[in-house]
Amino acid sequence: MDRLAIKLCGVDFKNPLIAASGTFGYGLEYAEVCDLNAMGGISVKGLSLEPHQGNSMPRIRETAAGMLNSIGLQNIGVRAFIKDKLPRLHEYNTRIIVNFWGKTEEEYCKVAQILDDVDVDMLEMNISCPNVKEGGQSFSATPDSAANVTSAVRKVVKNKPLIVKLSPNVSDITLYANAVERAGADALSAINTLIGMAINVKTRKPYLANGIGGLSGAAIKPIAVHIVHKIYKSVKIPIIGVGGIMTGEDAAEFFLAGASAVQVGTANFAEHEAIPRIASELNKYCADNSVNNVSELTGGLLI
Numbered sequence: 001m002d003r004l005a006i007k008l009c010g011v012d013f014k015n016p017l018i019a020a021s022g023t024f025g026y027g028l029e030y031a032e033v034c035d036l037n038a039m040g041g042i043s044v045k046g047l048s049l050e051p052h053q054g055n056s057m058p059r060i061r062e063t064a065a066g067m068l069n070s071i072g073l074q075n076i077g078v079r080a081f082i083k084d085k086l087p088r089l090h091e092y093n094t095r096i097i098v099n100f101w102g103k104t105e106e107e108y109c110k111v112a113q114i115l116d117d118v119d120v121d122m123l124e125m126n127i128s129c130p131n132v133k134e135g136g137q138s139f140s141a142t143p144d145s146a147a148n149v150t151s152a153v154r155k156v157v158k159n160k161p162l163i164v165k166l167s168p169n170v171s172d173i174t175l176y177a178n179a180v181e182r183a184g185a186d187a188l189s190a191i192n193t194l195i196g197m198a199i200n201v202k203t204r205k206p207y208l209a210n211g212i213g214g215l216s217g218a219a220i221k222p223i224a225v226h227i228v229h230k231i232y233k234s235v236k237i238p239i240i241g242v243g244g245i246m247t248g249e250d251a252a253e254f255f256l257a258g259a260s261a262v263q264v265g266t267a268n269f270a271e272h273e274a275i276p277r278i279a280s281e282l283n284k285y286c287a288d289n290s291v292n293n294v295s296e297l298t299g300g301l302l303i
Helices: 078-089 105-116 143-156 173-182 218-232 248-257 274-288
Strands: 006-008 011-013 017-019 041-047 060-063 066-069 095-100 122-126 162-165 187-190 194-196 213-216 239-242 261-264
Touching (some): 041 122, 095 105, 187 218, 213 218, 218 239, 248 274
Parallel strands (some): 017 041, 041 095, 122 162, 162 187, 187 239
Antiparallel strands (some): 066 213
């Protein structure tokens, strides 16, 4: 499917369909039920400096058109990933994007520095995390805090493209997009999950032990498409569109809005082969509409 081949931040992808972080484990969990070689890339679940247990159960709740999750960034830690998971991921012909996070700027930098020296293709920084040195305020709480952590990480990441994943739970996401672009981000991924809640009316308690969680899935796609288009008009770096992609035409919407690649998340829970299917549907859409390469769609929205 040559019409789906893209170049993102200098990295060649066979197709622009990437498994979204947090929805595909470390990639290996899906190896027996999905053809990993059919994917453009895999963004592994967010890694921290040390292993992290995440939130208490229950932490997933299905919704009418998606799901709420409050996993709490559970992971095995960056060193265990490099030792136990990464060598096996290299057996597959797909790009490896490593999502990472920290509790402080120093932790972000330490994780990034470790990853910058190993054989992965790109780094994706999740800034929707509490800064323990600032009273738990998220790194995405203000444009300045988002820029500061991006700038700090940029100084230590010298060998890999740096993607910054943006939170939609802000007043004007373009301020954040501009701030992290100026701070050195090579690309943006948008959007992260929206904050939501589900209540058990019998017990009058939240379904999630943490009370609130991140809403993902088809319900958020119109919001994500709109945000991608807003960002596209305000930055010059590439955007990876994320949020509710279930079909090839969904993916095409993100490209038309301004995305250069897309990530598929919640669909993976409903259908293990979702990404190869969506790639095939996107290829057919391009063929049916005389699109020689999917990159021609980027920013092609007519208003």
